[in-house]
Amino acid sequence: IDSEISESDSSISSPQFYLTDAAGALVETPWIGAESSLSFGHFLTAEQASLTGTSSDPNNPDTDGDGLLDGIEVIFTTWNSTDSVWTLNPLVPNQGGYDSDGDGVGDLVELNLTSNLPINGETYPLGVPTFGDEAREIDNLAFENRVFRILFSKEGRADLGMDQYLEWKSGMPAKPMLQAIFGITDPKDPDTDRDGMVDGYEYWFSEWDLEENKWTMNPLTDTDVDFDSDEDSFDCNGDGEISDSESFDNLAEFDSRWYGKRLEVGNVPNGTTAVSYGRDTVNALMEEEGLSNSAAWDRLYSIFSTKSLKSSEKMGLINLEDPNNFNRSLIGISDPTDSDSDGDGMPDGWEYCYSVYSEILPVNSLRWSLNPLNPLDVDYDPDADGWLDRDILDTPAIQGVWEDRSFSPFSADQQFGKGANSLYFTNIMEYRNGTGPLNPDSDSDSVMMSPVIVNGVVVDYRQDMSLSDGREIFKYGTNPLDNDTDGDMMPDFYEFHRGWNETNDNWSSFLKIQVQWIEVTPQNWKPIQFSDGQITRPQLDWTWFTHDATDPSDATQDADNDGEWDCSGGVCDYIPYNNFQEYYAVVNATLSSPSIVRASALFDCSGEDVEEWWQLRETLLGTCTGSNTAASNYLRINRIHDEDMLYALIIDDNDVSYQDVNSSNDVTMVNGAWTDEFNRIAGDRFHLPNIGLGEYAYGWWILDIDGDMVADGTDPTNWDTDGDWLNDFFEIDDDLLDGIRGNSGSPIRYDDRTS
Structure with missing residues (x-):
């Protein structure tokens, strides 16, 4: 009743005071949370007072007839300082158009959810349970605890409601007030189920999932936090499963408001x-x-x-x-x-x-x-994998799409012209191309390592990111999702290292590398020159050398002409030592092209058919995980012990004549028995490199493109990679005479021709 017309005590009014039981006596107790001294009755209009009286009716559970029980309005009311009213008033109908807890859904809506479905724009089939019914079915104990928590949190003002709860727990039927709150969300608690998502978020964005037969979100149960309502989660690591850290579930979508990720x-x-x-x-x-x-x-x-x-x-x-x-x-x-x-x-x-x-x-x-x-x-380009050092004279690659190692160019209006502006490989480009926006090298082919040389000494060794995702597309035209774009069983990084011509922006160079063979006697061809009794190195002619990561046809080319002649049939036929063979340092006819290898019965370390370059490489070199490669890796650079002959040694002997050996002016380019100054732990160069401690073999980078201390084949632009006057094909073929690889000559180990 309005305090001004109270006939008992004008200083005692509701909701500022409530009754508590103290040793059997009812005591008027002040509500600490009341922020106004105005009673419910203060807000009665004369018209309403004439209809329902000046106080609440003890014989009518809903004095104002607004559909909410008087007890519900009393315990869930809050003072709204903006409008200076009680948000819920048992004497004034339809007063609950407020959102007391600021959760985005009004008090009246929250208090009517026991019997109502959400009105949030969605449609539901007949028979759909209310939020409360579903939550109770999912976890009855959680349901009971929630009802208790709602009553207990009202600072003692729900004393009668708590009595009803205890009676119900003892087996008696639930009374109307208790029944009314079984399925409500608490208008004084923004997160009734304490799942980290406010009630309004769950109310407004809940849908009925016809397949799962459940609410996608329910403000009365915390079992929905891990559910992905719109199924937009992404398998970040590609393992076929959506992990907890990958799931953009209901809670993660709500967390966007407060945390981002x-x-x-x-x-x-x-x-x-x-x-x-x-x-x-x-x-x-x-x-x-x-x-x-x-x-x-x-x-x-x-x-x-x-x-x-x-x-x-x-x-x-x-x-x-x-x-x-x-x-x-x-x-x-x-x-x-x-x-x-x-x-x-x-x-x-x-x-x-x-x-x-x-x-x-x-x-x-x-x-x-x-x-x-x-x-x-x-x-945005968060991984900075675009073409950022573009020059005005650079010619961009033809833009298009790779599918099954076949390239389809885009139309002319989708091509880039020349320009100096950076080409960022943006997030939308990453998404459309299937690359990782936080991984500058999605196919892991930027494995080239480049030495920094000062005064002839390596002072640093840095990863070369030339084949970042954006540069592969914009500049080189390779596939950022395939480390062997053209499928020729030679990785992109290798073909880039060997073939890219930065001056011409293409994969070909005009080089003086082609050996001119001499028939020294009938059907006896040698890579030499012979005049005035002197045997000298062969004459080299100019030719086009191509290593194109986008064209598999260069695999069978032999620009340096360093193969062999077969004169066994009465007519001499040249046998090439082609680019493909140079990468693996093999001369077997059964290993002379990607197509032949794939058609053969070769198996990798896991017993799978050899289809890709890395499978063939580990098979030939014996570098399977756990294998002892000391005796099998014929491209190993570092020497392991003094009797070890599988190591690299490249020397420029500066000898003019084959017959005249002068070691005094030899220049050692690579020596696997020496330790390079870079990263040397202790001592001078004249000790075997300790690879496990990070030491490098002397001059390793000349043969080793990716820093694994294994030579990346022989040099396809040099007929004699190690400089010992013997062409690469011959040394490999000679080594295989007994059927064992690695116990004789080597194309990457200089052999003294006096022995």
């Missing part, structure tokens, strides 16, 4: 703090499009609400009672009912998968690398 909050650059996806989007709009803070938030709202007709209609329902409801309670969430919340063409789960907070190109500001709310992130 919660799993990455602790991995931000020193001195910085991660921001939410919403704040990040606003920052991007302000810095990149020049919007004000308020205009940027308005744009974020517009992006979310206009991405589809369904989103627009749902937003209308959310803001029906309060046009600012979404902005106040939910803005910054990712849409759990739409797989592309910002409409940028990249699925939310894919963006979440590769979302890290760092300084991002080309904006050079702190951003989430991928943000399901930020449509501007399509143009």
